[in-house]
Amino acid sequence: MEILPYLKGLVDARKSPVVICDAESRIVFMNKFAVGKYEKYGGEKMIGQLLMNYCSIEDYSKVSMLVEWFKESKDNNIVFSHHESDTNGDVYIVAIRDQNDEFIGFASAHEQRTPETSEPYHVD
Amino acid sequence: MTATQIINADGRTHGFAPAKILFNITNNAHSQFEVKLKYVKVRDSKGSLGDSVPQNVSNDMKLRSKEMETEKFLKAVVDADINPVVICDLSHTIVYMNPCAVQRYAKKGGAELVGRSIFDCHNDHSNEMILKVFEWFKESSQNNRIFTFHNPKENKDVYITALRDENGSLIGYYEKHEVRTSETCGKYSFN
Numbered sequence A: 001m002e003i004l005p006y007l008k009g010l011v012d013a014r015k016s017p018v019v020i021c022d023a024e025s026r027i028v029f030m031n032k033f034a035v036g037k038y039e040k041y042g043g044e045k046m047i048g049q050l051l052m053n054y055c056s057i058e059d060y061s062k063v064s065m066l067v068e069w070f071k072e073s074k075d076n077n078i079v080f081s082h083h084e085s086d087t088n089g090d091v092y093i094v095a096i097r098d099q100n101d102e103f104i105g106f107a108s109a110h111e112q113r114t115p116e117t118s119e120p121y122h123v124d
Numbered sequence B: 001m002t003a004t005q006i007i008n009a010d011g012r013t014h015g016f017a018p019a020k021i022l023f024n025i026t027n028n029a030h031s032q033f034e035v036k037l038k039y040v041k042v043r044d045s046k047g048s049l050g051d052s053v054p055q056n057v058s059n060d061m062k063l064r065s066k067e068m069e070t071e072k073f074l075k076a077v078v079d080a081d082i083n084p085v086v087i088c089d090l091s092h093t094i095v096y097m098n099p100c101a102v103q104r105y106a107k108k109g110g111a112e113l114v115g116r117s118i119f120d121c122h123n124d125h126s127n128e129m130i131l132k133v134f135e136w137f138k139e140s141s142q143n144n145r146i147f148t149f150h151n152p153k154e155n156k157d158v159y160i161t162a163l164r165d166e167n168g169s170l171i172g173y174y175e176k177h178e179v180r181t182s183e184t185c186g187k188y189s190f191n
Helices: A004-012 A032-037 A057-072 B028-032 B055-079 B099-104 B124-139
Strands: A019-022 A027-030 A078-084 A089-097 A103-112 B004-008 B013-017 B035-037 B086-089 B094-097 B145-151 B156-164 B170-179
Touching: A004 B055, A004 B086, A004 B094, A004 B156, A004 B170, A019 B055, A027 B055, A057 A089, A057 A103, A078 A103, A089 B055, A103 B055, A103 B170, B094 B099, B124 B145, B124 B156, B124 B170, B145 B170
Parallel strands: B004 B035
Antiparallel strands: A019 A027, A019 A103, A078 A089, A089 A103, B004 B013, B086 B094, B086 B170, B145 B156, B156 B170
């Protein structure tokens, strides 16, 4: 069963940026929204680059501490990063682990907090 | 050392490639990697080169290796979602459930639901609505998300979201839960 197209479709369908880094903080995947949002930094060309190339020293220091925390325990998996007032979204950094719970990277995750206002099943 | 079985186009086993396979396949998933080609070139454990391989085949293998690497990360991201994720294909068959979904729908069969029809898991009215949304998804590549209900107990809005390939063609759909309760903990609070 080829699951990749479904997973890629799912992450690309998100209306918020998803940037995935490997354990060495190298960007390995950006969804379509992230490519558009970070176009001024190179968009898709950021893939393969180190995250530190796009962060302030202070931010990268936080990320480095976070990575060490993720590595400390398989139970350390999510940290609240900040709130984005313009989108009313809470932003998290989540650990990515393989099937053996080994730390293999991390990703950003945006959670929109504005309640839905449309009617259920409103397809017209 | 992990080895990759190399299989010729005629199905015969060509040999076993050690981790230093020429095409830089470095992830663990390559143990499942079935290479169908006539000639391959691998390094043995001493670094010696074996048979030659056409360049285009080499590129195909590199591409496949990269896809497997991407799949590993994407699967891990979806697995890490604290909300249930259930993916269906165009025949309405469940093709993937993340761990949260497996746990949440344990009473209905959990992981054993993969491979079953989504219609087996809902009542007639819900199935009718799923089909209505599915038809709407098919109408236009711009039709991609429908709000289905609000779960007041968990303060969640639940959607059905279209899954499309890079050409915008519909390949499936999934249920997406969005929690509306704002975060209250401090930034970068590790404890």
